[in-house]
Amino acid sequence: MQRLSPPTGILHGTEHLFALRVYYEDTDLSGIAYHANYLRWFERARSDLLRLLGVDQRAAAEDGTGTYAVSELSIRYLAPARLDDAVLVRTRTLQSGAASVRLIQQAWLQLDAGTGDADDRMLAEAQVRVGFVGPGGRPVRQPAGWRAAFQSFIAPEVSP
Structure with a gap:
């Protein structure tokens, strides 16, 4: 079996x-x-982002390096998602510091092209700050490679 x-x-x-x-x-x-499911969806997306950036959360937790923990979260709900809807979570890094990362996450309803409604709709938007904490729960510097991965993922600022 495949x-x-x-x-x-x-x-x-x-x-x-x-x-x-x-x-x-x-x-x-x-x-x-x-409403709480948006938090789960955003968490899954952040975990997947870390995996794609080469961050091995499990190994870091097991070897005592530390883990990321949400330290701030602000969410704004704009429209409801319904049963069977296709949702796209978009995540961008806003800032990466020594011990924390600030992200923006948006949940978008992906509309069916056959409906004639060509524009997707934003359902919710969250501003999230995750801090890197050591085994004792206190903030510590995130590993240099991890911070560099987030730094490379920050969108360049656009000048007016």
Whole structure:
């Protein structure tokens, strides 16, 4: 039997793209995605981004180097996702410091081209700060290679 790989996102320029589908378990009684699921979707996308950047979270946790932990999160909900919707999570790095990384994550409804509605719609947007913490839970410097990976992933600022 052929082995299937888990779904994974892609790096596209200075963005990470992670596609998912809204399942029954993601919804409330009205068929609308429950608000907390956006946090799960954003977490999955961040984990996949780290994997694609060459960050081995599991090894770092097991060898006592440390782990990333969300230290700040602000989310704005703009429109509901519904059962069976295709959602695209877009992640960009805003800033990478010695012990933390600031990201922006957006969930977009991917509309079916057959509907005549050509524009996707943003469902939610989150500003996230993740800090790198040592085994004792205190902030520590993230490994130099990891910081460099995030630095290379920051979109250049556009001048007006």
